Amino acid sequence: MTSPVLTSLLRINRRRMVALRRVLTPHGYVGFMHLILIYTARRPGASQEEICTFYALDKASTARDARRLEDAGHIRRQTNPENRRQYQLFLTPQGEEMVKIINQTHEEFQQRLSAGIAPEDWEKLTGLLEIAEENSRRE
Numbered sequence: 001m002t003s004p005v006l007t008s009l010l011r012i013n014r015r016r017m018v019a020l021r022r023v024l025t026p027h028g029y030v031g032f033m034h035l036i037l038i039y040t041a042r043r044p045g046a047s048q049e050e051i052c053t054f055y056a057l058d059k060a061s062t063a064r065d066a067r068r069l070e071d072a073g074h075i076r077r078q079t080n081p082e083n084r085r086q087y088q089l090f091l092t093p094q095g096e097e098m099v100k101i102i103n104q105t106h107e108e109f110q111q112r113l114s115a116g117i118a119p120e121d122w123e124k125l126t127g128l129l130e131i132a133e134e135n136s137r138r139e
Contacts, residue, residue, distance in 0.1 A: 012113065015109075016106075016109050019105060019108075019109050020034065020102070020105055020106075020109075023101060023102070023105045024102070027072075027098065027101075028068075028072060029098075030065075030068070031061060031064070031065045031068075032055065032057055032061060032062065032065050033065045033068060033069055034102055035051070035055050035057070036048075036051055036062065036065055036066055036069060036075070036089070037069060037074060037075065037091070037095055037098055037099055037102065038099065038102060039051045039054060039055070040075055040089045040090065040091055040095070041091055041095075041096070041099045044089075044090050044091065045088045045089070045090060046088065046089055047080060047086045047087065047088060047089070048062050048063055048066055048086070048087055048089065049086060051089075066087070066089060069095070072094070073092055073094045073095075074091070074092055074094050074095035074098055075089050075090060075091055075092060075095050076089075076090045076091075076092055077089055077090075078090070
C-alpha cells in the first residue's frame with residue numbers, strides 16, 4: 001500500500017506537470033526538455049551526464065531531448081575540452097526566455113499550492129521534503 005504522503009506527492013506532481021505541459025506544448029517541448037533547460041540555467045556548462053544523475057534520467061532520453069533543445073535554438077552544446085566524449089550545455093537567449101516562462105509557471109503553481117499554509121509551516125514542510133529527497137538518493 002502506498003503511503004498517503006507519497007500518494008499526495010505523486011498527485012501534486014501530476015497536477016504540476018499538467019500546468020507545465022499547458023505552457024510548454026505550444027513551444028514543442030516534450031519529455032524532459034524543461035528539466036534540461038532549468039538545470040542548464042542554474043549551472044551553465046553542465047554536462048548531460050550531470051543532468052542525468054541529478055534527475056535520475058536515462059542517458060539516451062537526455063541526449064535526445066538536449067538535441068531537440070539545440071535544434072529549437074534554446075541551448076548550445078559544445079564538446080567539453082577536458083573530455084571530448086561529453087557535451088557542455090549553455091542557454092541561448094531563446095532558452096533564457098523559456099526559463100522565464102517555466103519559472104513563472106512554477107511560481108504560479110507554488111502560490112496555489114501554498115495558499116492557506118502559514119509561512120513557518122511552509123518552511124518546515126520544505127525542510128522535511130529536503131530530508132526525504134536526500135533519503136531517496138540512498139540505495
